Amino acid sequence: MSDKSVAQAEGLSKKQIKHLKGLAHPLSPVVQVGKEGLTEAVMDTIRTELIHHELIKVKIGNNSGIDKKEASETIPQQSESELVQLIGKTLILFKANKKKQKDKRVYLPKG
Numbered sequence: 630m631s632d633k634s635v636a637q638a639e640g641l642s643k644k645q646i647k648h649l650k651g652l653a654h655p656l657s658p659v660v661q662v663g664k665e666g667l668t669e670a671v672m673d674t675i676r677t678e679l680i681h682h683e684l685i686k687v688k689i690g691n692n693s694g695i696d697k698k699e700a701s702e703t704i705p706q707q708s709e710s711e712l713v714q715l716i717g718k719t720l721i722l723f724k725a726n727k728k729k730q731k732d733k734r735v736y737l738p739k740g
Contacts, residue, residue, distance in 0.1 A: 641711050641723070642740035649684060649713045652735065653721045658688035666693055667703065675708045679724040683735040689718040 641649070659678045662671055678685045689700050697718050705712040710724035726734065 641713070644738055645740060646713055648738050649723050649735075650721065653684055653686060653713065656684070656686050658686040658719060660685065661688045661690055662693045662695060662700070663690045664692045664694070667695055667700065672704075672707050675704060675710075675722070679708060679710055679722060680726055683726050683729070684713075684721070684723050687720045687722060689720070691718070 659682065660671065660675050665671070675685070675687060687700075687704060689695055689697050697715060697720075701712055701715045701720055704710075704720060705722060708722065708724065710722040713721040713723050715721075723735070725737065
């Protein structure tokens with residue numbers, strides 16, 4: 630299954646994916662999965678960062694022992710976010726935060 634079909638199955642249109650990829654391009658990963666793997670503390674950090682930023686990058690470390698394909702399914706599911714793209718070992722995740730001020734939210738074009 631390609632990265633695009635994963636995100637589309639979850640509810641993002643091609644136009645929205647393209648827009649989010651563009652916004653994510655200059656971002657640096659805010660969470661790194663290290664040798665401890667995908668712990669509950671790491672998942673809590675991902676959830677918190679999604680609330681604050683809505684659009685984040687998560688880097689899967691080489692010594693994490695986690696397969697990137699597995700992580701691209703597990704992390705969005707557990708964080709209730711959308712997988713926008715998997716580039717190498719970096720996941721781009723999106724989760725709209727309706728509680729943020731409208732002018733501070735990530736703009737998502739209509740499908």
